Structures are given as structure tokens and as C-alpha cells.
Amino acid sequence: MGACRNADLRSQKEKGQSGLAAFTQYAIQGTDMSKSDSLELYEVFLRSRRGLDHKHVGSLHAEDPEQALEYARDVYTRRGEGVSIWVVRSNDICASQEDDSESFFDPSNDKPYRLATYYQLPDEVNNM
Amino acid sequence: MKAKILEYSTRLGDDSLVLGHRLSEWCSNAPFLEEDLALINVALDYIGRARMFYGYAAELSADGRNEDDFAFMRDQREFSNLLIHELPKGDFAFTMLRQLFIDLFNSLFLPRLAESSDKTLAAIAAKAIKETRYHLRRSHEWTLRFGLGTDESRERAQRAIDQLWGYTHEMFDLDALESELAEAGIGVDSGALKTEWEQQVSAILTEAELEQPGEQWAVKGGREGYHTENLGQLLNEMQSVHRAYPGLEW
Numbered sequence: 001m002g003a004c005r006n007a008d009l010r011s012q013k014e015k016g017q018s019g020l021a022a023f024t025q026y027a028i029q030g031t032d033m034s035k036s037d038s039l040e041l042y043e044v045f046l047r048s049r050r051g052l053d054h055k056h057v058g059s060l061h062a063e064d065p066e067q068a069l070e071y072a073r074d075v076y077t078r079r080g081e082g083v084s085i086w087v088v089r090s091n092d093i094c095a096s097q098e099d100d101s102e103s104f105f106d107p108s109n110d111k112p113y114r115l116a117t118y119y120q121l122p123d124e125v126n127n128m
Numbered sequence: 129m130k131a132k133i134l135e136y137s138t139r140l141g142d143d144s145l146v147l148g149h150r151l152s153e154w155c156s157n158a159p160f161l162e163e164d165l166a167l168i169n170v171a172l173d174y175i176g177r178a179r180m181f182y183g184y185a186a187e188l189s190a191d192g193r194n195e196d197d198f199a200f201m202r203d204q205r206e207f208s209n210l211l212i213h214e215l216p217k218g219d220f221a222f223t224m225l226r227q228l229f230i231d232l233f234n235s236l237f238l239p240r241l242a243e244s245s246d247k248t249l250a251a252i253a254a255k256a257i258k259e260t261r262y263h264l265r266r267s268h269e270w271t272l273r274f275g276l277g278t279d280e281s282r283e284r285a286q287r288a289i290d291q292l293w294g295y296t297h298e299m300f301d302l303d304a305l306e307s308e309l310a311e312a313g314i315g316v317d318s319g320a321l322k323t324e325w326e327q328q329v330s331a332i333l334t335e336a337e338l339e340q341p342g343e344q345w346a347v348k349g350g351r352e353g354y355h356t357e358n359l360g361q362l363l364n365e366m367q368s369v370h371r372a373y374p375g376l377e378w
Contacts, residue, residue, distance in 0.1 A: 039160070060162050063273070070266065074166035 041090040042068040044075075046082040054086050065089070129312070133246060134188040135208075136309055138198060139351060141181030142209035145199055146359070147230065148174030149366050153217050166266065170227070173259040180252045200370035204360045205353040212295040214350075214359040221274050221284035226292055227267035232328050233299050233321070234260040240316040249314070268332055275336025286338055293341035298348040300325070306351075 039061040045054035057076050062068035068087040076082065096104055112118045151171035158164035182195035212230065217223050238260055241253035274285035300322040302310065309315030333340055349355070370376075 061160065062162065067269070070269075071162040071166060073262075074169050075162055078165075078169065 039063055040068075042072070042087045043090050043093060044068075044072040045086040045088070046072075046076060047084040048082055050083060054084065057081075059090060062087075129314075130188055132305055132309060133249075133314060134185050135305060136315055137181045137185040137188070137249065139208045141178045141185060141198060142207050143213050144174045144181060145178035146207070146209045146362065147213040148172070148178060149362060150213065150215075150217050151223070154223065159220055167223075170259075170263055170266070173256075173263070177252065177256050177259075180255075184248050184252070196370065200367045204355055204363055207355065207359060207363070208351050208353060209355075209359070210295075210298050211347055211350040211356060212292065212298065214356060214362060215292070215295065216358055218288065218291075219284055221281065222288040222291065224267050224270040224274070225285060225288040227263060228271050228332065229292060229296050229329065230299075231260055231264035231267045232325055232332075233296075233318075235264050236321040236325055237316055237318060240321075244315070245313045271332055271338070272336045275333075275338045282338065285336070289333070289338060289341050290343060293343060294345040294347050297346040298350060301348055301351075303351055 040063070041059055042062055042065070043059050044057050046057045047054045060068065060071050060075055062071050065087060069085060072085045072087050077085070108114070148171050151167055151174065154164065154167045155171075156164065158167050178199065179195050182198040185198055186193050186195055212226065215222075215226065218226075234256070238253045238257045242250050242257060244250045244253070271285065274281040276282075300319045302317065302319050306315055306318070310317040330340060
């Protein structure tokens, strides 16, 4: 309840599977079974142009941050999408949970006075 | 001289195309998804390079041939790639160690070619240098992962080094044509790169705690069109569609 949980949902899901299910999944994909153990999940953020913010574009598996950066380059910037890349271990992201959304976000719905548009400016105030 | 530059550009195109095709064989077969995409990016860099070298050769030939004719309508004896490029892809360690040897070579070769008095060759090289710098970063890191990884990864890397070593000498061998072009300031004297290449290989193998190759044997013949049986099989597959439907556009 309200606890900070990491965003690594994919890997949690994988860990939650029985050994046989995990084996089958990787056997079908023809992928090394050890992948879920040895490779970590990373989130990838790209800055598409100078002056813009980094935006989340997806995730990938890699052995360490340096390799994650290179794979991000290979997987997410093949069509000239970026000028800068950040990668972050998914496990290092503390994410809000769906269960918390009522207590997190609903209370702000009835507080319009927090928006600038709520206030009528006196005529004397120009160019605000 | 024009005919000689045509031949030289064709050779460099053959090296790029054959290696690019070998790398493309990993498509959907690489150890995991991310590496699959990364390897195929490298394959595409090489195939793009081949197109530029063949395109220039076709232009010089002025006999109506285009880049596809160079890639798909020549036989094994007419291909002049160095043998190291045509060896089967082997396991992943073999593929990456071959890349290491070739990337290091290219990182020395291309800056020299970029100074060629032939403007087209120089421009192709200048574009390729950036690609090669990234390729080398990858093959260098993979070599470290193999060497410092598990017993099996180290064994496989060591085996690859020993299998490949005899094919590396050919990269530094110049024939009459290459010597003449090097002297004219058009081609590269690759023989002069050997010492530096060996030092760099040695430094990386030491860093990866892999053993220096001991065996001294050398195979060559690629530039003259004498190939291993592997090239015939590769061309057979690579050229089959074009030969079945010549001139088809899609």
C-alpha cells in the first residue's frame, strides 16, 4: 500500500513464472534461457533535438549500463531519432502504482484555484 | 590507371559485400534480440559500403554494368575478397573476433584511404571511418566479455583466435596492382600498417586475458580469385534470387 515499487514489471513477471514456463518461453523464442538471470532491463530516454527534453522511448535488455547505451543506439536511433541517449536501470525507477491513483491524483481535481486560469487579472496588469 | 582503380574499388567492394552477407546470416539467429539488431546494423554498414565501391567501379567501367551486376553476376573466380571475410560465421565468438581483427584493420586502413588522391575513394573512406569506430567499440567490448567471462566464453574466443590468425596475414599483403596504386597516392600501403595492427591486437588480447596466437601459418589467394569452398556456397545463396529473376524491380 503506497509503497515504492520499481517499474521493472517485465522482469518481475518473468521471475513470477514457474521454471518450466520460463524454459518453454525461451526455448520457443530460441533465446538463451539464462537471459532473464544475466541480463538486466533498462529504460531508454532519447533527446530528439537539441533544446528538447529526453523522452522515454522504450526498454531493452543488457548486461551493464555501457552495453545498454550501445544497444539503445542500435535499437532506437536507427532512423536518426536522437542526439542524446540516457539509459536507466528499470529497477532504479520508483514508480507510482495504479492502486494509489485515487489517493495520489483525485484530490487535485477540485482545486481549480491552483490553475493560473482561475484568476481574473485586473485590467491594469498588462502583458502577463 | 582507370582500369586499375576499377579493379581496386571492386576488391574493396568484394571485401565489404562478403563480410556484410556473412553478418546478415545472424539475422534472427543472434544470441538475443538487442544483439540481433546491433549486428544487422553492422551488416548494413558493410553492404552500404559495398554499394559505394561497386557503384564507383561501375562508373569507371562505363560499359553499362551497375552495382548489382558486380554483386550478383560475377562468379567465384572473379571475386577478389580477402579470405578472412568469407569464412563461415561460426559461433558468436568467432564472428566477433573476426570483427575485432577486421575492425582494427579498417580503423588503420580507412584514415589512409581517406587521404587518397582519388576523390571518390577518399569520400567513401571518410564516411566509413565513423561506422568502423563504432564497430570497433563493439568488437573490443565483446572480446573483453568473452575473455573475462566464463570458462566457455574464454575457450570459444581462444579457439576463434587460433582459427582466424592464419587468415589475418593476407590483409597486409600487397600485390603489384596494390603496390602501384599505393605509390601513386591512390591506394593504401597496408603492409605498413601491420606492426601497429599487431600491437593493438596484442594490447586488447592482454586486456581480455586471452593468449596471443602462437601458430605461424598463412593462407592467401583471395585477391587472385582462389577461394575456400565457403565462398561458392555463399554466392550460390546470395545470388540465387537475382539470377532467377534478372533485372526484376520491386
